[in-house]
Each structure stands twice: as C-alpha cells, then as structure tokens.
Amino acid sequence: MAPVRELTVGQVAMRSGVAVSALHFYEARGLIRSHRTSGNQRRYGRDVLRRVAIIRVAQEVGISLADIAAAFQSLPEERTPTREDWNLLSTAWRDELDQKIAQLKKLRDGLTDCIGCGCMSIDKCPLRNKEDRLSAQGSGARRLVVAR
Amino acid sequence: MAPVRELTVGQVAMRSGVAVSALHFYEARGLIRSHRTSGNQRRYGRDVLRRVAIIRVAQEVGISLADIAAAFQSLPEERTPTREDWNLLSTAWRDELDQKIAQLKKLRDGLTDCIGCGCMSIDKCPLRNKEDRLSAQGSGARRLVVAR
DNA sequence: CTACAAGCTCAACTTAACTTGAGGTCAAGC
DNA sequence: GCTTGACCTCAAGTTAAGTTGAGCTTGTAG
Numbered sequence: 001m002a003p004v005r006e007l008t009v010g011q012v013a014m015r016s017g018v019a020v021s022a023l024h025f026y027e028a029r030g031l032i033r034s035h036r037t038s039g040n041q042r043r044y045g046r047d048v049l050r051r052v053a054i055i056r057v058a059q060e061v062g063i064s065l066a067d068i069a070a071a072f073q074s075l076p077e078e079r080t081p082t083r084e085d086w087n088l089l090s091t092a093w094r095d096e097l098d099q100k101i102a103q104l105k106k107l108r109d110g111l112t113d114c115i116g117c118g119c120m121s122i123d124k125c126p127l128r129n130k131e132d133r134l135s136a137q138g139s140g141a142r143r144l145v146v147a148r
Numbered sequence: 149m150a151p152v153r154e155l156t157v158g159q160v161a162m163r164s165g166v167a168v169s170a171l172h173f174y175e176a177r178g179l180i181r182s183h184r185t186s187g188n189q190r191r192y193g194r195d196v197l198r199r200v201a202i203i204r205v206a207q208e209v210g211i212s213l214a215d216i217a218a219a220f221q222s223l224p225e226e227r228t229p230t231r232e233d234w235n236l237l238s239t240a241w242r243d244e245l246d247q248k249i250a251q252l253k254k255l256r257d258g259l260t261d262c263i264g265c266g267c268m269s270i271d272k273c274p275l276r277n278k279e280d281r282l283s284a285q286g287s288g289a290r291r292l293v294v295a296r
Numbered sequence: 297c298t299a300c301a302a303g304c305t306c307a308a309c310t311t312a313a314c315t316t317g318a319g320g321t322c323a324a325g326c
Numbered sequence: 327g328c329t330t331g332a333c334c335t336c337a338a339g340t341t342a343a344g345t346t347g348a349g350c351t352t353g354t355a356g
Binding site for chain 2: 054057059062093101104106
C-alpha cells in the first residue's frame with residue numbers, strides 16, 4: 001500500500017482547478033501550507049485539496065480570503081486536521097452561513113414578496129429591513145463590503 | 149397629500165446607508181438613475197432606495213455590480229418600475245439565487261457531513277464534488293470569481 | 297548527460313469597487 | 327448679501343485577489 005503521496009503545486013492546481021499562481025498566493029496569505037523538498041519545491045499534503053475546495057466555495061458566496069483565513073486559524077498548523085478540527089471550523093462558520101442563507105432567501109423571495117409594496121413605504125419593505133439589520137450590527141466584526 | 153418628494157444624494161445616502169461617492173459610482177455604472185435640477189444637482193425617485201437595497205444585499209452574497217447591472221437591464225429606463233418589472237428581475241435571478249442557496253447549504257452542511265471523510269477520498273468528498281460541478285458548468289455564462 | 301517541462305522568486309500589472317482630494321457651484325439661514 | 331454646508335466634476339489613490347513576466351533552478355525521460 002503506497003503511502004499517501006504528497007502533491008506538487010501543479011498536481012494540486014490540476015485537481016483543485018485553481019491556478020498555480022493562486023496557490024502561491026493562498027500560501028502567502030496563510031490559507032494553505034506546504035513544505036519544501038531539498039530542491040526548494042513545494043509539496044502538499046492531501047488536506048490541501050479540502051482547504052482549497054472550501055476556499056473556492058466560500059469565496060463564491062462572498063466570503064473574503066481574510067475571513068476564510070481567520071476561520072482556518074482554528075485548524076492546527078503542521079498537523080493534518082482531524083474530524084474534530086474541521087468540526088470546529090464548521091461551528092465557527094455556521095451562524096454566518098445561516099445568516100447568509102437567510103439573506104439570500106429573502107433576496108429571492110423579497111423580490112417576489114415585495115412586489116406589492118411598490119417601494120411606497122420603504123421602511124416596511126422586507127429588503128429595506130434586511131439592510132437595516134445589516135447596518136444595525138455595524139460595530140463589532142465587520143465583514144464583506146468593508147468600507148473602511 | 150404631498151406629492152412623493154424627490155430625494156437628494158445626501159438623503160439617499162442617509163436612508164440607504166451608502167456613501168454619496170458610492171451613489172455617484174453606481175450611477176456612472178448605470179445601476180441607478182437621476183435627473184438634474186436647474187442647478188445641476190441630482191434628484192432621485194423613491195425607487196432608487198429599492199435599487200440600492202437590492203444592490204447591497206446582492207453584493208453581500210457575492211454578486212458583482214456588473215451582474216446586478218445586467219439584471220437591472222430588465223427594468224425600464226425613465227419610468228418607475230412596476231410590480232411586473234420587479235417580477236421579471238426576480239425570475240431572472242431566481243435560478244442563480246437558488247443555486248447559491250444550495251451552495252451555501254452544502255458548504256454549511258458539508259463541513260459537518262464531510263467530517264467522516266477525512267479527505268482521504270477527495271473524489272467522494274461532498275465539497276470536492278460541488279467544486280467539480282462548478283468547473284463542469286464552466287463554459288457558458290461565467291459569473292463571480294471570474295478568472296479572466 | 298542533456299533537454300525541457302515544471303518550479304521558484306519577486307516585481308509589476310490588472311480589475312472591481314470604491315474613497316479621497318482639489319477646485320469650484322448652489323441654496324437656505326441670518 | 328454673505329456665509330456655510332451640501333453638491334458638482336474629474337483625477338488619482340486604495341484594497342482585494344490574483345495574473346503575468348523575467349530570470350534562474352530542478353528533475354525526469356530519452
């Protein structure tokens with residue numbers, strides 16, 4: 001039984017579908033780790049594929065690399081994450097994800113539901129209210145569309 | 149009954165929670181419209197608040213201004229959108245929004261569900277599969293995280 | 297052993313989405 | 327009638343997330 005082979009950048013790029021330059025970039029940002037061969041080339045463990053997959057999906061729904069990196073802080077350095085580790089990350093994100101899902105649903109349904117309001121009474125518009133909630137939670141951890 | 153007052157940039161900024169400069173920017177990008185007073189100042193109709201609310205929420209979930217602008221194309225120029233108009237926009241987006249919701253759910257649940265896989269068999273990982281589906285639909289309308 | 301694809305680093309360029317600043321105009325209150 | 331805060335335009339700066347390119351090294355297949 002061959003030991004689980006380590007992956008080169010090229011292989012990771014191929015399997016994950018992101019460019020080599022992006023992998024370098026993620027590494028520079030602390031999102032993924034590698035060790036080097038004697039010839040200074042990167043080698044990745046298998047878990048990098050999971051990380052990259054998560055990065056891509058999270059980004060797609062509007063989570064910034066910085067936030068992803070922050071979430072990844074809960075994962076151990078220099079040790080392949082266990083089920084427990086991933087679990088922690090999961091719970092760390094769950095609220096945020098739930099919120100985003102709710103937001104999307106309201107956007108989707110709001111566009112339909114809101115049709116009656118004609119924006120005559122903005123303050124009662126579901127979309128408007130959602131916005132208010134967003135700015136209401138303004139202080140504290142500000143994420144996404146940060147306007148400095 | 150006072151006629152529905154038109155709004156100045158400052159008022160829209162205040163009520164919508166976005167900066168005046170952002171409103172200028174949205175206008176330059178064709179996302180919102182205004183007409184000018186004799187003194188060359190912008191005046192907005194009420195519907196601008198709805199538009200801005202939608203812009204903000206859509207952005208928050210990772211939809212680009214370009215895509216939002218494209219969706220807004222279905223809205224009439226120079227006429228306050230009717231329920232029908234907003235309805236069209238709603239259906240235009242519905243699929244995309246449904247997809248995104250599904251994605252978020254999978255990200256959320258995947259982080260939990262995936263715990264057993266330990267990423268030993270990447271090809272069977274729910275997250276990984278989601279990724280594959282994404283790149284599989286690669287051709288055609290490419291949106292979000294466009295890598296040129 | 298040598299060719300050449302794949303890696304490496306580092307700096308510079310790109311796009312999106314705004315913000316900031318300079319320099320000038322408008323309008324409402326005193 | 328003048329002052330002060332809201333507006334205007336246009337150019338340049340900023341941050342995120344990468345990409346591109348130059349110049350140099352590695353490693354594998356013939």
